[in-house]
Amino acid sequence: MSEPELIVHFTEADAARDLRADARAGLTDRPKWLTPKWLYDAAGSELFERITALPEYYQTRAEHNILTRHAVEIAEITGAGTLVELGSGSSEKTRLLLDALRKTSTLREFVPLDVSESALRQAVTAIAVDYPELRVRGIVGDFTTELAAVPAGQGRLVAFLGGTIGNFLPAERARFLAAVRSSLRPGEWLLLGTDLVKDPRRLVQAYDDAQGVTAEFDRNVLRVLNRELDAEFDADAFEHVARWNAEQEWIEMRLRASRAMRVPVAGLGLTVELERGEEIRTEISAKFRRERVAGELADAGFELSRWWLDEGGDFALSLATA
Ligand code: AVJ
Numbered sequence: 001m002s003e004p005e006l007i008v009h010f011t012e013a014d015a016a017r018d019l020r021a022d023a024r025a026g027l028t029d030r031p032k033w034l035t036p037k038w039l040y041d042a043a044g045s046e047l048f049e050r051i052t053a054l055p056e057y058y059q060t061r062a063e064h065n066i067l068t069r070h071a072v073e074i075a076e077i078t079g080a081g082t083l084v085e086l087g088s089g090s091s092e093k094t095r096l097l098l099d100a101l102r103k104t105s106t107l108r109e110f111v112p113l114d115v116s117e118s119a120l121r122q123a124v125t126a127i128a129v130d131y132p133e134l135r136v137r138g139i140v141g142d143f144t145t146e147l148a149a150v151p152a153g154q155g156r157l158v159a160f161l162g163g164t165i166g167n168f169l170p171a172e173r174a175r176f177l178a179a180v181r182s183s184l185r186p187g188e189w190l191l192l193g194t195d196l197v198k199d200p201r202r203l204v205q206a207y208d209d210a211q212g213v214t215a216e217f218d219r220n221v222l223r224v225l226n227r228e229l230d231a232e233f234d235a236d237a238f239e240h241v242a243r244w245n246a247e248q249e250w251i252e253m254r255l256r257a258s259r260a261m262r263v264p265v266a267g268l269g270l271t272v273e274l275e276r277g278e279e280i281r282t283e284i285s286a287k288f289r290r291e292r293v294a295g296e297l298a299d300a301g302f303e304l305s306r307w308w309l310d311e312g313g314d315f316a317l318s319l320a321t322a
Pocket residue numbers: 051059162163164166167206207214283284285
């Protein structure tokens with residue numbers, strides 16, 4: 001086994017600076033908002049892992065179902081020498097792809113990119129043990145800005161799974177896809193996971209589960225602000241709200257103040273005032289139709305080559321070529 005490498009493009013100091021800028025922008029805006037990126041500290045990542053096992057949250061299982069059935073086909077079509085995974089987290093689903101690419105024996109290198117250095121360190125070590133023939137190069141970075149750091153490989157397949165692209169606003173999504181495209185050479189590949197538009201009741205349940213795990217995940221962002229910015233949010237005084245925005249076709253998570261409050265945020269030198277019932281938007285999670293995915297990929301300079309659904313028809317994987 002060759003030792004896994006870790007390239008740090010994004011340090012704790014960078015994260016702290018970005019969090020401050022985001023929190024200041026969002027908490028002084030009307031309506032107030034926070035960026036979903038900050039939901040994933042150690043506690044938040046653990047809560048998200050629990051979400052993926054909830055009966056209401058079908059996305060992870062659905063994407064797993066697609067990969068189980070089509071990973072070999074993906075390997076055969078792309079013949080990728082380098083697998084790049086954006087926002088890889090624990091890289092669990094990646095193993096399905098790695099196994100398939102290993103079978104077709106084209107794969108030489110795995111490059112996971114994630115903001116969380118600790119998650120990446122664990123993932124990279126585990127993968128290097130189980131796939132000793134691979135060169136493993138983890139990049140600690142923000143996948144919205146750090147794509148240029150992805151090394152030129154031998155025929156790259158960039159995987160952006162889990163439906164995370166849904167967390168971008170439409171303009172951010174367009175910018176992101178264009179950046180991915182410009183980091184690739186013609187003939188290289190993008191594998192993109194997107195959740196699909198469906199019965200709003202199922203969508204709302206997926207983001208407001210009966211056990212309240214998603215509510216805790218949502219409220220955890222306030223605990224992150226308390227710890228990182230010396231804020232004094234009483235997280236339990238916020239109610240978790242999941243709402244379907246039919247016009248935009250996205251789910252919104254919000255935290256609703258159950259009483260009026262003035263919250264000191266010492267690290268930003270400001271006090272956040274909330275009215276009773278006022279909401280802070282903490283996430284959007286866009287849901288897609290095939291035409292939209294194909295159109296947005298085309299706008300970014302990709303051509304949609306394959307479109308696969310899980311057996312329930314809930315989730316899609318797109319394979320597109322640059
Ligand atoms: C990890 C971004 C795909 O948007 O469904 C889960 C995060 N939020 N429950 C999603 C999430 C609430 C999730 N992604």
